[in-house]
Structures are given as C-alpha cells and as structure tokens.
Amino acid sequence: MSADDFDEFYRDTSQRLLRYAYGLTGDAGDAQDLVQEAYARAWQRWGRLIRYDDPESWLRTVVSRLSTDRWRRLRVRRAKAGSVAQPATAPAPSEDTVLLVRAMRRIPPAHRRVLVLHYLLDRSVAEIAVETGASTGTVKSWLSRGRAGLAAAIGADDSSPLLEGDRHAGRLG
Amino acid sequence: MPADLDDLFLTLRRHADAIPGGGSADARRLGTRRRNRMRALTTAALAVCLAAGTAVYLLAPPRSAVSPALSYGTEAREATSAIEGDVVFTAWVAKDGEAGVQAATLSTGASRWRVGMPAHIENLRGVIALPHAVLMIADGTATVLDPPTGRQLWTFPYQVSDDLIYYDDLLVRQEKETGATRAYDWATGDVRWEQPATADPPQRTLGMFVPSDAERVGRFGIPLTFKDPRLVQVTRSGAVRIRDARTGTLTQTRGAAAMDDLPPVAFDGRLYSVDRSPRFAVRVTELTGPSGSRVVHTGADISAIAPCGDDRVCVADRSGLTAITIGDGRQAWRVPAPEGAGSIQFLGDGLVVDGAGEQALYGTDGRRLAAGRLGRLDGRHVLILPNAVGEEIVRVTPATGAQENAGPMPDAGFGCTWATDKLACPGPSALEITTLKD
Known part of the structure; x- marks a missing residue:
C-alpha cells in the first residue's frame, strides 16, 4: 500500500471530485469537506480500492451518499478536528453560478446527480447508467426532467433558450 | 444571464475548478487516524463496527441528561469514550496537547476519578475499556491505567500494524515489525511468555470467538476480551498456528492459503479468510479435527466476510451481500x-x-430491516442514530424487525458510545450522559 500511489491518484482525480462535490452541494466549503472525507475513507481501504477498475467512481459514490444527509455533521467534525488543516478559501462564485446553484438545490438529488455527471464530468448516458445503476432510459428521463426543473427554478418559460440544453440529448444518446 | 445551460454549467465548472483541495497528506492523515483506531479495536473484536457506529456528529443541546456534564477542566480538540460495565472512561486532548482521562458511573453520572497524562499528546488514537485495564493509545504509545483508580500501571509501544489480543488477565501483542509475540500481565506489565520472530513470522494474530461470547454482549456491550484460550496466528507463508494464549505453547499447525488484505476471522474453531488465487476466494480452515482448508465461495472484489449463523458465512462484494452454507458451498440468499x-x-x-x-441492518434471512447510522445496543437491539439533534433515536429488534422510539438525539460532540439505556457523548469541554427511553 503506497502513499505515493495514493498521492498520485489524489493529484489525478481530486479536481474532478471537487467539481462533482461542488455540483452536488453548491458550497465550496462543503465540497472541500466531502472530498477530503471521501479520500480519507479511500486511504483507509486503499489496498483494496487500488485494485478496483474505477476507484474514482467509488469516490463519487461516497461523495453522493455523504452529500445527501451527512455533510452538515462532517463540517462540524472537521471544524472540531483541530489537527487537520482546513483547506484554503475558495473564490466567491459569480452571479450566474449562484443562480444555477440555487436552482440545482431545488431539483431532486437523482436529477442533480445526473446533471452534474453529464455537465461537469462529461459523462455519457451509458456511463451515467453504469454509475448510478439506472437504465439508460431512466437516465435520459432524469436529465430531461432535471433540465426542465432547472428551467422552472430559474424562472424561464418553455420558450426560453435555456431549454437549448435539450440538444445534449443527441450527444448523450 | 447566459443563454443556455451549457454556459451556466461552464461558469459553474470554472468556479469549481478554482476551489483549492485539502491535499492528499491531510486525507491520508485523517484516514490513518481512523484506521489506527479501528485496528486497535479490531484486533480484539469481531464486532468492531461498533467503533464506526459510535461516531455521530451533531449540533444542539442535550435532553434527559443523567447528571450535569462532567467537565474535563479544559477545552478539548479531541475526545473519545468507552464503556465497561457501569463505568464510562473518557480520554481527551486539549488544544495545547495536554491530555487526561476521567471515569464516571454510567447509571448516575457521578465522577469516579480524573487524571492528567504526564506528556503532551498530538494524536489520540482511542481509549479501550476492559474489565481489568483501561488503555489510552496515543502517539505510538499505549498507556495502561487501573480502572478503579486511574493510576498509570505501565506503558508499551504501539504501532498500527501491531495486533493486540485482550484476555481478562493478560494482553497478547504481536509486533508486526519484529514478528515477535509477547503476553503481558495487565497489572504489572511483566512478560508472561514470549515467542521470538522466526523465519516465517506471523502476519496476523487473532483471538478465537465462540458462540457463548454472545451471552456477554448484553452486559458489556460488544465483548472485547476473549474467553477461549486459542490464539490463532497466520504466518507470512500462509501457515496457521494455534497457541495457548495462557502459556504461548504451540498446540497445532495447519496449512492455509495466503491472505488478502481483508482481516481474517477466527470463530468457533474455524478460520475465515479471503485469498486471491487467482480469483477472490472465501476460504474456511478447520482448526479442530482432521479436515483442512477449503474454498466455499469465489467472486469478484470481495470486500468483507463474517461468519453469520450456523454453518454460514456472509460475503459482501461490490454488488451484493451473500450468505453461503459452508457445508455444501450453496448460496442461501443474496441481496x-x-x-x-x-x-x-x-x-x-x-x-x-x-x-x-451508510450502514444497513439485515435479518438472518437477508431481509433489509433498516439503514442509517447503526450501532449495536445490547444482545437484542440495534440503535438507529439520527443525523440531527432532537430527532428520534430508534431502537430496532432484528429478530422481529420491530422498531420503537428511544428518545431524542443529544449533542454528540466528538461522537457517542452507548450501553443498554445510556448514551455517553464527549463534547468539547465535558462528557454528557443521557438516558434512552424504554
């Protein structure tokens, strides 16, 4: 079990995982906490994890689970864990990012997850289906409904250019 | 506002990519600290998930406190508790590294003693409460305290790779680095017996659980000490050696396959292990009688095993939980x-x-009964601990699937431990004990 291997894995994957966590939570601090928690758990079982075909998807699973109901106490735990350095502060989000984050929080977690996998991690429908355990039809449905939910949350009507996002269906299929 | 989702997500993506990470070294440090705590317990107990189950982190003030909070006399950056019988032991480390241990009566909340540790501490690994000793493990040293008085009895070096096996009257320690095994007297630290390293040193040393250990669960929570004297050592070459823990005498040697990195389990005269030769294989080695070692199940990415009932072993892999009948290797159920x-x-x-x-609770027939943050309460019940302070704790009876409310969740501070009808939760400045509802 090599720390060097782990550190290399961290370097290769942590930015994508941060992006994923930020997409799910919309909060830079929470994303940092979730990602560190996921990597801490990965290091605890690194000997096994390193043999997985796709250990990065395991990390995303951890982040997904934790983001649904546990991130609040993770923050508390990290805040109390005085010997663990706190990550550096993130830059302030733009107005557009705040708008999208607010809308993302209003859609169901399953829709949010597939949107994040697709838009922030460039995953295809087939890849998302494998990762979430849902059928490709379900993933397409979630993407479509997620986009519609975002449109509604942002306040656009059906004719809004926002629904241009549907063009992704071609790329996804 | 940008014209479409592509632009909005692109903006969000750029912002996300500007968020700094915490660094791999911090993640490793956090993971190592947890693993160390787990290892200190797993060397003694099959049911160590208790340790993970004790970590619940919440936010608000407690209700139904047994007594006023038991102050440490300082502000802690870390604290942890363990219960033995009717006594809860709490170790803490202050922000400046000053450390201490206190004992209190669980049922009344009355303080019994409080002692300071002679040296400052950087990393508190954990506290382990046993009938005849309390261990505080920190910074590569285990300190043995006298449970009735808190007096420091002796210390020994402890590395995470060492195996510690607890018996009522002695401690067996296998040093991974040297390959030596020693048994110590709890009261004095004197070496009772010693087995020097050989050319084929032990990789893991295990105590033997027996079915009657379940009877001790109700009184002490999860039993950490072993009653059966058989000490099982698996060597680098895969040989299994059985010693008498009281004397160190080698009583049997058996052959077995090389281990995976999953910890093996010794239960009721059998050794359960996982090897890869070339597929993942669950191997059962008979430690009594003439029969030897056999593979009872193969699969991909086996991640956990445990004996789970009469002649059964349960196996978790990436997609399911399977119960295997050991006698014929047949699948009893898979969920x-x-x-x-x-x-x-x-x-x-x-x-x-x-x-x-998440953790999930299953019946012995594979029915999923509950999920969440779970912890074994006693011989018949499991607790489901909520995420928010004030939400109901639920007590589940796995045998029937029945669930009942056990009262509101208190502030867990640094995590709670529990026994029968009490939760003990060390916070930043004091220990809170609360009573679960009948």
Missing part, C-alpha cells in the same frame, strides 16, 4: 448490499453491513 460495503458485523439475529456512505 443488494450498501455501496462500498467494507465490513460485516454479525449480531446473532441480524447483520450490519458498513457501506461507503
């Missing part, structure tokens, strides 16, 4: 398991599987 299942705790009338983000 979905939590993602990233990493350990299985057999409760006698149920199973707790610890996943990447």
